[in-house]
Amino acid sequence: MDKGKQTGVQEKVSVEFESYSHNEQFARVVTAVFMARLNPTMEELEDVKTAVSEAVTNCVIHGYEDRIGTIRMELTCDQGQLTVEITDWGTGIGNIVQAREPLYTSKPSRERSGMGFTFMETFMDSMEVRSAVGEGTTVTMKKKIGNKILEKKVV
Ligand SMILES: Nc1ncnc2c1ncn2[C@@H]1O[C@H](COP(=O)(O)OP(=O)(O)OP(=O)(O)O)[C@@H](O)[C@H]1O
């Protein structure tokens, strides 16, 4: 059987990398390669890569602060729906509702703008945050990919 023909139907990959800031670029590239099978538009590709950058940067800057830890990124596609799950085992978030508010940042002195979660929510269809102080944080984001042309044809 030609297993290649099933590509994009239901698949999962996961990668783990260390929280060096240059690995934000690594995560973006891995995401773009994985998304290629979903035939994304340039806009969809850029949206997801931006969301991934924000989530990974948060793990680097907030999750692990001044130390190096492990970041896990899991990418799943199922019938054109992309799920990106990014986990760190760092400081965790005490107040998730507050953290998700636009312009809230716990590091104003480091010139953060507090817009990372807002960008993730804007560029993806949904975003969920699970976190526990001292245990870490998981951000799960979903977006339907590559259905724009089909939608236009129906209308
Ligand atoms: N992985 C994480 N671990 C611990 N805390 C986090 C994590 N991600 C986000 N936070 C907390 O949530 C706050 C809001 O995150 P958000 O990405 O919206 O803004 P920011 O990172 O402070 O600024 P910006 O993303 O605009 O540079 C952070 O300031 C931080 O306190």
Ligand SMILES: [Mg+2]
């Ligand atoms: Mg941020």
